[in-house]
Amino acid sequence: MSNKVKIIAGEWRGRNLSFPDIEGLRPTPARVRETLFNWLQYDVLGSRCLDLYSGSGALGFEAASRGAKEVVQVELNAQACRQLKENTVLLSASMIKIVQNDVFRYLSGDAQAFDLVFLDPPFGKGLAMQSLHWLEDKGWLAAGAKIYIEIEKQLDLDDAPDNWTLLKSKKAGAVKYCLFERE
Numbered sequence: 001m002s003n004k005v006k007i008i009a010g011e012w013r014g015r016n017l018s019f020p021d022i023e024g025l026r027p028t029p030a031r032v033r034e035t036l037f038n039w040l041q042y043d044v045l046g047s048r049c050l051d052l053y054s055g056s057g058a059l060g061f062e063a064a065s066r067g068a069k070e071v072v073q074v075e076l077n078a079q080a081c082r083q084l085k086e087n088t089v090l091l092s093a094s095m096i097k098i099v100q101n102d103v104f105r106y107l108s109g110d111a112q113a114f115d116l117v118f119l120d121p122p123f124g125k126g127l128a129m130q131s132l133h134w135l136e137d138k139g140w141l142a143a144g145a146k147i148y149i150e151i152e153k154q155l156d157l158d159d160a161p162d163n164w165t166l167l168k169s170k171k172a173g174a175v176k177y178c179l180f181e182r183e
Contacts, residue, residue: 005058008034010065017087019056020079024122027056028150032172036148037062039168039179040116043146044068047115050140052103052131057084057096059118059148064096068116071096074106103131111139120150123174129159136161136182147180 004016005027019027028036036059037044045067051060054073064071073096075081081100088096099106103121117135121127128151135141147164149157153176160166164180171177 003056005056006030007062007065009037010062010067012061012065012091015065015091017057017061017090018083019058020077020083022055022077022080025055025077025080026123027058028120028177029172032150032170032175032177033058033062035170036177036179037066040146040148043116048113048142049116049118050074050114051118052106053119053121053127054084054098055080055120057087059120060096061087061091061093063116063118064091064093069095072099072114073097074099074101074103076100076102103127104134107131107134107138107140113142113145114140115142115145117141117145117147119148123152128155128157132157132160132164136164141182143182145182147182148177149180150175150177152176 049063049068049071051073054075060071060073084098163183167179169178
């Protein structure tokens, strides 16, 4: 397994994490993660984070490295989950919990309020809007929560929940990434 993602900053700065070669798995590029965490620089420390469609775990591990109190990574693929668990052991990352489950099955369970949500659904499956609405409608967001979403650059998020404000939006290659704040 030669796929690696490097943690940019924090406690585990410079550490490489392995991830499996799975079709559709595309870790958030380092420069996009750097931009995102610059946007979130005052929001990560002590936060509760939910990393949906976790994949390589790059976003959740980055948040934990930067002082998130708790990170829940939800990923359906068993191979990806095994690697996420191996990476948490490697880093002694007790604040990270791995949940192997379908995102919608997870979101239909008992809601808890999260301060930060990372949403990077597989491309071409139309999961983004439904995921956003389930987060809001099923009570998964704390007041003032920040929601990061990574989607295909041609998609728009005009139908995001009404009580969300778009704070930032950028494009990189085939990707559009946005940061919302819940009012």
